[in-house]
Amino acid sequence: MMWPFYLMALVAIISTIRVITNSNPVHALLSLIISLLAVAGIFFIVGAPFAGALEIIVYAGAIMVLFVFVVMMLNLGSHTVAQEKSWLTSETWAYPAAMSFIMGLILVWTLSHSTTDAVMGQQLIGPKQVGIALFTKYLLLVEVAALLLLASLVAAYHLGKRGLGDGQSENYSEDKKEQG
Template sequence: MMWPFYLMALVAIISTIRVITNSNPVHALLSLIVSLLAVAGIFFIVGAPFAGALEIIVYAGAIMVLFVFVVMMLNLGSHTVLQEKSWLTSETWAWPAALSIVIAVVLVWMICKGDTHNLPLMGQEVIGPKAVGTALFTRYLLLVEVAAMLLLAALVAAYHLGKRDPFEEQQDIAQSNTNRNVIAGKEKEQG
């Protein structure tokens, strides 16, 4: 019975399309997390639990937190707060929530089924964390270091792209103070 595999693949495809078509970076990241969780579910279904756990811990956990921090570090200013509030509707959360529910249903079904002996295995032996760590830090050490340098370079580039001019920051602070004073004045008049 392969319907859980196809269902998780469909969730991964739909959420990945939403990543590409979403114009708000935070909403795209939310859909990307759902996509990565679906791929982890696929790993669990095909009999690679260690790869699925790494997918959740490394990608859906650590890398997504890094992406969220980079988006927050861009500091787009106070003018985007109102725009973000207008985008934060139930429709925004409906798709990721629905796809996450599908993932949860497949997960509960797989756990309740309890028959893990009939799952298709891709390899002949189970590869544990020690074997993966040994391979990564011996044979593939150069590739691990190159990936680390690329991530560091991307973080530095995002910081410099998002760095704002001090004069522009002062204007944003003055504008927000003016807006606060206007709102306080209107509340005084009404009160």
């Protein structure tokens, strides 16, 4: 059965287009979450449940929640109350609700049928196969990615510390002048 795959792909494509064309950042983030969940559904359909679970946990779960919190923190102010009320209209939530409903129907259909009918691949790829591939064939790429992530973490720490430290040193020197 190919129709669940194509329907999930259609949901992912439409959601991704809405991410790019939407001017409201919160609506774009909702569309991005729907798109990432649809890609995870595609992973489940083609026989890679481990990749689908990682997609949901890492991207749709952790990173998107972080993006939503950042957008919410940047929109502080009294003018945002009217903007937040406009987000609660039914037309705002109609698209994400419709796409989620389609993905829910595909999930219910997939779970109600046997796994051999729903999986397009020949075999399921589990965590053991992913671990063996990552730490044998792709070990150098994993190490390079780890070093890049470590370097970016150290750079972000030092950039943030320098900005914080400058303000603290000025306040500290002013406090010392007042005291002395």
